[in-house]
Amino acid sequence: MTTLYGYFRSSAAYRVRIALNLKGLAYDQAPVNLVKGEQRGEEYLARNPQGLVPALVTDDGARLTQSLAICEYLDERYPEPALLPADxxxxxxxxxxxxxxxxxxxxxxxxxxxxxxxxxxxxxxxxxxxxxxxxxxxxxxxxxxxxxxxxxxxxxxxxxxxxxxxxxxxxxxxxxxxxxxxxxxxxxxxxxxxxxxxxxxxxxxxxxxxxxxx
Amino acid sequence: MTTLYGYFRSSAAYRVRIALNLKGLAYDQAPVNLVKGEQRGEEYLARNPQGLVPALVTDDGARLTQSLAICEYLDERYPEPALLPADxxxxxxxxxxxxxxxxxxxxxxxxxxxxxxxxxxxxxxxxxxxxxxxxxxxxxxxxxxxxxxxxxxxxxxxxxxxxxxxxxxxxxxxxxxxxxxxxxxxxxxxxxxxxxxxxxxxxxxxxxxxxxxx
Structure with a gap:
């Protein structure tokens, strides 16, 4: 199962949620509470040294960071519907x-x-x-x-x-x-x-x- | 001829110069003096409403903004040498x-x-x-x-x-x-x-x- 590490109010996590939904992909959510500073905790830093959300762990084990890079990855792996035009x-x-x-x-x-x-x-x-x-x-x-x-x-x-x-x-x-x-x-x-x-x-x-x- | 609107010290323009050079593409430079505020002048804003450098006008008339979008465009149009891996x-x-x-x-x-x-x-x-x-x-x-x-x-x-x-x-x-x-x-x-x-x-x-x- 694909897991999204995010936070409900994070713009960057929100972008990835939209992309996953547009692609019709199911995913689990693992909330990282930014206000409590969980993104700076050892456990999360081991996952994403940038200490930022979102991070996405895909069903085949890819560990992805940076929202736009994640969205482009989803668009390459699941081309329909396309997030980018063809030209x-x-x-x-x-x-x-x-x-x-x-x-x-x-x-x-x-x-x-x-x-x-x-x-x-x-x-x-x-x-x-x-x-x-x-x-x-x-x-x-x-x-x-x-x-x-x-x-x-x-x-x-x-x-x-x-x-x-x-x-x-x-x-x-x-x-x-x-x-x-x-x-x-x-x-x-x-x-x-x-x-x-x-x-x-x-x-x-x-x-x-x-x-x-x- | 391809024209790069940039500024010598702008990190974002510098990125595009490297990409153009890696691809072996010739280009003219049209300097926009950020310290003098030329990026906020009417002439430049008509070209790029964002008032930011770089902007790239390609030999076939495409008008591109945002350095990473420009670099990906160059990578798609001139695939060798690749700026991104294949997988x-x-x-x-x-x-x-x-x-x-x-x-x-x-x-x-x-x-x-x-x-x-x-x-x-x-x-x-x-x-x-x-x-x-x-x-x-x-x-x-x-x-x-x-x-x-x-x-x-x-x-x-x-x-x-x-x-x-x-x-x-x-x-x-x-x-x-x-x-x-x-x-x-x-x-x-x-x-x-x-x-x-x-x-x-x-x-x-x-x-x-x-x-x-x-």
């Missing part, structure tokens, strides 16, 4: 949209960074929220422009089927909503996310639907 | 190592983030340097463990030929050295980087060898 330019576009979330927004706003801000840097809660919203607003403004302007966009980030970019975007929007970011300036993003959320694969991957949701 | 598990490992740099270290330490720290957050130079070194040390400690422990490692991050993980690692080490990070605790990383630097494709991609090096 190289389309694949580059979808990967770039995914990375615009995974490399430009999410790394700045995850739990360990927010903890460093309020801990080591001693910033107050309001300044932390401004930081969070700043990177969301920078990233979403650019994404909104790309999604509105580029011919590749459709009901989803690329065409009319969900893929790698959508499974990054939806968890980022979930997090932005949790931090009360104003998303009115991003109608195209909101429309795509609404289309995703209407799908069972996304709904079942939502944080509140997970066994460790607190 | 799915190997590909997942290399992508995860690349993303351990590109999603966990570099996003926290690039110019716009350091500017936010000293500007909006008003932190002093020493605190900024501590921030920089903290994320390098977190990331490199994990990478060193993986590279030392995992059977896939060789003279390079994966086996005995350079690939996607190496072209992320070398620019990150360049940057860490520029910020005077102590790298003595990472002998495996240093050995791999030395092997890379001995190759012409990496040497020609180095920041100091670029036309806009100041």
């Amino acid at each position: 190289a330019a389309g694949r580059a576009r979808v990967r770039a949209l995914a990375q615009a979330v995974a490399c430009e927004i999410h790394p700045l706003n995850n739990l360990r960074v927010l903890k460093y801000l309020t801990g080591e840097l001693g910033v107050d809660e309001a300044t932390k929220m401004t930081w969070y919203r700043h990177w969301v607003s920078e990233g979403f403004a650019a994404l909104e422009t790309q999604l509105s302007r580029e011919a590749g966009s459709g009901d989803f980030c690329h065409g009319d089927a969900p893929g790698l970019a959508d499974l990054c975007l939806v968890p980022q929007v979930f997090n932005a909503e949790r931090f009360a970011c104003d998303l009115t300036a991003y109608p195209r993003i909101r429309r795509i996310v609404a289309n995703c959320r209407a799908l069972d694969a996304f709904a079942r991957a939502a944080p509140e639907a997970q066994p460790d949701a607190g | 799915a598990a190997g590909r997942a490992r290399v992508r995860a190592l690349a993303q351990a740099v590109a999603c966990e270290i570099h996003p926290l330490n690039n110019l716009r983030v350091l500017k936010y720290l000293t500007g909006e957050l008003g932190v002093d130079e020493a605190t900024k340097m501590t921030w920089y070194r903290h994320w390098v040390s977190e990331g490199f400690a994990a990478l060193e463990t993986q590279l030392s422990r995992e059977a896939g490692s060789g003279d390079f991050c994966h086996g005995d030929a350079p690939g996607l993980a190496d072209l992320c690692l070398v620019p990150q080490v360049f940057n860490a050295e520029r910020f005077a990070c102590d790298l003595t605790a990472y002998p495996r990383i240093r050995r791999i980087v030395a092997n890379c630097r001995a190759l012409d494709a990496f040497a020609r991609a180095a920041p100091e060898a670029q036309p806009d090096a100041g």
Whole structure:
């Protein structure tokens, strides 16, 4: 059986849950409580030295880390439905949209960074929220422009089927909503996310639907 | 002709230069001066709404953004020499190592983030340097463990030929050295980087060898 080591609110774990669901793959969940610091425990570090979730152990024993690498692995092993388009330019576009979330927004706003801000840097809660919203607003403004302007966009980030970019975007929007970011300036993003959320694969991957949701 | 929009010191542009060189592809360079803020100018934003380098315009007119998406595109269009191994598990490992740099270290330490720290957050130079070194040390400690422990490692991050993980690692080490990070605790990383630097494709991609090096 495939086992996902994750955390209900982790954006990166949420991406992999969506990918597994889109592929129709069954999996067990092994929750790693990030707030309690379980990702820094000896047991988890032996599994993933990065001390990050998610990690995926597949039914044939492969031990995978980094959410986008995991999603691409799933797409290679279980090609249908595809998370990436067939043409190289389309694949580059979808990967770039995914990375615009995974490399430009999410790394700045995850739990360990927010903890460093309020801990080591001693910033107050309001300044932390401004930081969070700043990177969301920078990233979403650019994404909104790309999604509105580029011919590749459709009901989803690329065409009319969900893929790698959508499974990054939806968890980022979930997090932005949790931090009360104003998303009115991003109608195209909101429309795509609404289309995703209407799908069972996304709904079942939502944080509140997970066994460790607190 | 293929044109790379980049900046000599940008880690992300440096990655793409290495990939282009490894593939033996000729390209023009269009420098975008990040310190002067040219990436925020109207002309560049029309090209890449993300306001980030690199962007690559290929000889057949494809306009690509996000360094890892660009490198994967190059690998798909020009398969030899391969930047990723042939097996799915190997590909997942290399992508995860690349993303351990590109999603966990570099996003926290690039110019716009350091500017936010000293500007909006008003932190002093020493605190900024501590921030920089903290994320390098977190990331490199994990990478060193993986590279030392995992059977896939060789003279390079994966086996005995350079690939996607190496072209992320070398620019990150360049940057860490520029910020005077102590790298003595990472002998495996240093050995791999030395092997890379001995190759012409990496040497020609180095920041100091670029036309806009100041």
